[in-house]
Structure formats: structure tokens, C-alpha cells
Amino acid sequence: MPEEPAVAASKEAVVRVRGLHYGFGSRKIFDGVDLEAARGRVTAVMGPSGTGKTTLLRLITGQVAPAAGSVEVFGREVTTLDTAGVYSLRRRMGMLFQNGALLTDLSVFENVAFPVRAHARLPERVLRQLVLTKLHAVGLRGAAELMPSELSGGMARRVALARAIVMDPDLLIYDEPFVGLDPVSMGVIVRLIRDLNDALGITSIVVSHDVRELASIAHHSYLLSGGKVVAHGTPAELDASPLPIVRQFMSGESDGPVPFHYPAGDYHADLLGDGKERPRS
Amino acid sequence: MIGDTLSRIGRVGIFLVRVLRHAGVVFTEPRAVVHQIYNAGARSLVIIMLCGLFVGMVLGLQGYDLLQRFGSEDALGVAAALGLLKELGPVVTALLFAGRAGTSLTSEIGLMRATDQLTAMEIMAVDPLRKVVAPRLIGGIIAMPLLVAVFNVIGLFGAQLIGVQVMGVDTGAFWSQMQGAVELDDVNEGIVKSFCFGVACSLVAVYEGYHAQPTAAGVGLATTRTVVISSVLTLLIDYILTAAFLGR
Amino acid sequence: MKPNRSLEIGTGLFVLLGFAALAFLTTQLPGSGMRLGAAQGYKVLAKFDNVGDLKAGSPVSMSGVRIGRVEAIAFDATDYRAEVTLRIEPQFDKIPDDSDASIQTAGLLGGKYVGIGAGGSETFLADGGRIEFTQSAIVLESLVNKFFANFADKGSSTGTAPASDAAPTKE
Ligand SMILES: Nc1ncnc2c1ncn2[C@@H]1O[C@H](COP(=O)(O)OP(=O)(O)O)[C@@H](O)[C@H]1O
Numbered sequence A: 001m002p003e004e005p006a007v008a009a010s011k012e013a014v015v016r017v018r019g020l021h022y023g024f025g026s027r028k029i030f031d032g033v034d035l036e037a038a039r040g041r042v043t044a045v046m047g048p049s050g051t052g053k054t055t056l057l058r059l060i061t062g063q064v065a066p067a068a069g070s071v072e073v074f075g076r077e078v079t080t081l082d083t084a085g086v087y088s089l090r091r092r093m094g095m096l097f098q099n100g101a102l103l104t105d106l107s108v109f110e111n112v113a114f115p116v117r118a119h120a121r122l123p124e125r126v127l128r129q130l131v132l133t134k135l136h137a138v139g140l141r142g143a144a145e146l147m148p149s150e151l152s153g154g155m156a157r158r159v160a161l162a163r164a165i166v167m168d169p170d171l172l173i174y175d176e177p178f179v180g181l182d183p184v185s186m187g188v189i190v191r192l193i194r195d196l197n198d199a200l201g202i203t204s205i206v207v208s209h210d211v212r213e214l215a216s217i218a219h220h221s222y223l224l225s226g227g228k229v230v231a232h233g234t235p236a237e238l239d240a241s242p243l244p245i246v247r248q249f250m251s252g253e254s255d256g257p258v259p260f261h262y263p264a265g266d267y268h269a270d271l272l273g274d275g276k277e278r279p280r281s
Numbered sequence B: 001m002i003g004d005t006l007s008r009i010g011r012v013g014i015f016l017v018r019v020l021r022h023a024g025v026v027f028t029e030p031r032a033v034v035h036q037i038y039n040a041g042a043r044s045l046v047i048i049m050l051c052g053l054f055v056g057m058v059l060g061l062q063g064y065d066l067l068q069r070f071g072s073e074d075a076l077g078v079a080a081a082l083g084l085l086k087e088l089g090p091v092v093t094a095l096l097f098a099g100r101a102g103t104s105l106t107s108e109i110g111l112m113r114a115t116d117q118l119t120a121m122e123i124m125a126v127d128p129l130r131k132v133v134a135p136r137l138i139g140g141i142i143a144m145p146l147l148v149a150v151f152n153v154i155g156l157f158g159a160q161l162i163g164v165q166v167m168g169v170d171t172g173a174f175w176s177q178m179q180g181a182v183e184l185d186d187v188n189e190g191i192v193k194s195f196c197f198g199v200a201c202s203l204v205a206v207y208e209g210y211h212a213q214p215t216a217a218g219v220g221l222a223t224t225r226t227v228v229i230s231s232v233l234t235l236l237i238d239y240i241l242t243a244a245f246l247g248r
Numbered sequence C: 001m002k003p004n005r006s007l008e009i010g011t012g013l014f015v016l017l018g019f020a021a022l023a024f025l026t027t028q029l030p031g032s033g034m035r036l037g038a039a040q041g042y043k044v045l046a047k048f049d050n051v052g053d054l055k056a057g058s059p060v061s062m063s064g065v066r067i068g069r070v071e072a073i074a075f076d077a078t079d080y081r082a083e084v085t086l087r088i089e090p091q092f093d094k095i096p097d098d099s100d101a102s103i104q105t106a107g108l109l110g111g112k113y114v115g116i117g118a119g120g121s122e123t124f125l126a127d128g129g130r131i132e133f134t135q136s137a138i139v140l141e142s143l144v145n146k147f148f149a150n151f152a153d154k155g156s157s158t159g160t161a162p163a164s165d166a167a168p169t170k171e
């Protein structure tokens, strides 16, 4: 585990987020977020669901523009790039979606081949080798001819991972890669993330709230809550943190600084009332 | 209200331009376009032929009943041909297209949106407008006039079946009067209409799918909107084009 | 994307069918020229001063029964008349050769047809035969004009301008 804090690694940052503000309508999601992902490292972004982790990834990949602040990827300011610029950045990125997001009308093989066909003219034989190599890496070479509907959740996510790495990206982004997996599939994904990182030197950003899995693979973790980074450091540092919010998150207590309840009116009044004067946001 | 409508029309127009910038897919990815012509056209063929036959048969019955009151049942061929070519063919086909092909376009694209497939493409630096929307829009635009032509021919056959075989209108009179009265302009009017309906219905379908809320309810709502908007738009455009053609 | 033959064949068939239908509509509906099935029976010729909007394919009838149809209409530049070819069905082979042909209108708005009135001759029309006695189409417009001309003549003491404008100067 690296000891240096994020700031020391800033020269090597592949992704650098500064003073990020973002909201849906009047609802603030980010209120000044600073975050970095160092080259060749696995950076974890943790936080209770609904804090905006997926939204953060959408900002990094240039799908949405922030209200204020800067998002730098590969040294280029995403917020000022035009579509062509964003697309050229994305060619160096791979992303694993929460649900895999495989193209349902293409076979597993064609799904993995999809970005290659879109961006390179390879002879069919070379393409086949490339795709089968990646499928082999995630252990699904035998499933090449299956359709996405014939895959289990864990298999779909591994195929999606093969697709994310087929173009040999410099930056891999994982959105909730462990959610809803059985322990074996989970172990496979955890190992894959670490192996890809170590073997290929890929910079990785992993969004998750599975503290234990992250601890085994992350070099540096950020804890998001209430639109801000409330803590960051190595998993060991976070584990040792005295901050109550970190303690609650790391040990999984249901209530604490991170409220269990979504903001609501008085419980008794709500139950006993006729529901007409329920406060609506 | 008016501002909303205008801005909505503007958004759809901008969307159309953005998609048509990828019209080159016809040449670069002809397979994808062929696939969509198949989806929008070939798979609607049976329902189009069936409905064309029935509409033609009804035209045969009603036209005969109307014309024999003036002793002009020989004009049935003209009435059926003009009715089909100029109005019923394009309009009924467009309405069927909205219900059959339009809904499946919307729900397909909407589900791709809801399951992050479109986003995944964007992240893979593949523009879904090019990969997903453009082939579907162009496939629909190509398929519609062909469907209308098939509908018209089957409809004429249906009208002839009832008028000549059942009601006893003279075959020669049926065809000769039709050929005498139908102008190439009438045929062209139908082709222009079917092309415009093809653009409108396909555009509405892909627009609604592309902008659907990424939820089950959102996709359902978008599908409903496709049918409603396509139908209203078809009839509105039909009126405008009819007025324009008659005004020449 | 993998090639899918049955899909491509299906699309090909659909496009072919669509274009065939389109071709049928654009070439066969406007204008004349389409005759389904081979011609049967024998040909009879007749000349008319004016065929109105008689068309190839229009019926030919005797006593209201259809016995054939108009096969072709041509213009004879030598005598400035219309040469109409009638095709009579083979079972109607006892038409006297002094019969007359007239162009009539079916109903108020109906199309034109050729009516044959039987003559008294003992010899019959044969293939290539000619009907000599013909009466041209009654052109509705000239009827109307004649009517207005009469009307204008009667009221010529007041001399209403529109009526006299509408009156034909010839004939
Ligand atoms: N399109 C949207 N419109 C309005 N609110 C949204 C939208 N997308 C997400 N949100 C809100 O933003 C918050 C953050 O969402 P998200 O980034 O998906 O959270 P996470 O991935 O951390 O669970 C959520 O509370 C959600 O309600």
C-alpha cells in the first residue's frame, strides 16, 4: 500500500477534480469536491447510495457538465472540450457499468468486438484473436456465442469488463462492480480489477460501498457524503480514522452522521394525519 | 404553451439535423440500414397487405353504393384509385406504421437508454446517433413509401375484387376510366405524402425513444407518445400537403 | 455485425415488392396501355368526328349488354377523324354490317361507352370490318354553350354581357 497522500501524487494524476459543484435543479449533489486518481493506482470512491457516485463518473467521462469547478482527465479540461475532444479522450477510457450495459442484440463476442469494429479496421482473424484473448482473461471464452440474455449477472459483468479493456484503455472506471454478485463472482471481479491494474498498469477508479472488498484492492479511498469528500486516505488510514462518519461507514452502523432516513416531516404527524399536508420537496 | 410547442419543434428539428449528419451510414454501414429496413418494412408487410385489402374492399362497397346512385358505378375504378393513391394509402399506412414499427423503434431505443446501452456506446466513443438512431430513421424513411405502394396495389385489387367480381362493375370500365382519370401528379402526390409521413413517423419514434425517461414507466410513456404524436402529425401534414397540392 | 442471410433475403424481397408496386402505380395507372390477358374476339373499325373522353378499354355494348371493348383510339390525319378499334367477343358474331355505332355516356357522371344499334342487313360484321354509320360523343360543354346561345338570343333585347360572351360565335 502506498503511504503518500493524494496531494503528493498530484503530478501523476490521470483524473483531477477541483472545486466541483453540481446539482439537479435546486438539489445540490456536489458542493465543492476535490479528488484525484493517480496513474497506475486503484482509487476508490465510497459513499452511501444516492450521494452522487454515478453522477461523479458521468462528470469525469464528460457526459454532463458541472455547474462550477474543473475536471481534468489526461491533463485536459473536460468541461471545455467539444464533442470530438471528449470522444478522443473516451477512446483512452473503459467503463464498467453497474448493470453491464451489454448491447442486447449482439452476441457476447460481438459485444466485445464492438468498440474494435467501431474504431479500427482489423482483419477478421486478428479481431477474433483479440476478442478471444480478452474473453479468456475474464474466463468466458467458452461463452463467446451466447446472447446477453443467456448470461447471469456475474457473467454479464465479466463480459462488460472484457469489452471495457478490449481497446487497452489507460483509465478504467468501475461503477458498483460488486453489487448483487455471489461471493465467487465477487472474488473473481476483485481479482480481475487488481490483476488488470498490476499487469497492464491501468489507472482505475472504483465506485463502491463494499468497504471490505475495496480495502483489498484500493491504493487510495475517498469517502463522499453530503456533497463533499469527508475523508480520504489509504484503506488503513480510513480504518483508523476517528471521524464518526467514517467510523459509521466503515463498520456499517445503520444510523449515525449518515442518516438512515431520507429527510421527512414528523413521523407521528405523518402517520396520524390524512396525508394531505405532507410536505413535498 | 405556444413557446413550449415552438421549443419542442425546435428540439426535434435540431435532433433531425444531428441525426441526418450521419446519413452516410447508408454507405458505410449498409448492413445496419438493411437490418432496419427489414424491421420497419418487411416485418410490417403482412399487416399492411391485410389492411390494404380490407380498405380496398370497403372502398369497393362504399364507392359502388355511392356511385350507383348517380348511375356512375363505372367510375368506381377512378374513385378507388384516387382515394387510395392520394389519401387512404399514405394515411392508413402511416397510422399502421406508427403502431407497428414506430412503437417498436421507440421501445427498443428507450430500453437501450434505460439499460445504459446508449451511454455505454458514448463511453466507447461511439455516437449512438450514428450507430443506433441514424440507421433506424433512414430505414423507416426508406420503408414507408414502399409500404404505401404495396398497400395501394393490394387496395386496388381489393376494390376491384368487390366492385367487379361481386358488384358486377365492368372490368374494362373499371380500369379504363381509372387510367383515363388518374394523372401522374396524383401518383406523385401520394409518393410525396408517403415520404413526408415516413420522415415524420420515423423521426417521432426515434426521438421519443432517445429521449425517454430511463425507467420502465418512461419507456411505456414514450411508446404511447409515439403513437399519439405520429398519428396527429400524420393527419396534420396530410391536410397541409393536400391543401398545397390542390392549390397548385 | 454478422451477415444474416435470411434477413437480407427478406429485406431484398420487401424492397423488390415495394418497387414493383411503385412501378405498377406510376406506369400502369395514369394513361392507357395496360391490358391484362390476351385479346380475344374479332376487330371492327369505326370512325367518329369526336370521341369525347372515350378510352381504350371502355365497353362496347348492344342493348345495354357488353359485347366487347374499345381496343385502340387513333387519329386519322387524312380526314381529321378518330379511328376507333373495337374488339368484339367471338360469341357475338351476328352483328349486321349496316349497324350503327354511337358514343354514349353511362349515367350522369359515368364514362363513355360505344353503343351499337343493330341494322337490318343479312351479312354480318367480320374481323377487320367497318361500321359506317357513327354518331359522335355528345360533348356536354357544347350542349351547355348551345343552351346559353339560345338563351342569349331570346334575351338579346337587353343584351346581357356575360350571356353573349358565353355564346359560341361559330355554328
Ligand atoms: N436525472 C436525474 N434527475 C434528478 N435527480 C437525479 C438524476 N439522476 C440522479 N439524481 C439524484 O442524484 C443523486 C445521486 O445519484 P447517483 O449519482 O446515481 O447516486 P449513487 O450512484 O451514489 O447511488 C440521487 O439522490 C438521485 O436522486
Ligand SMILES: [Mg+2]
Binding pocket: A053, A054, A055, A098, A175, A176
Ligand atoms: Mg450509482
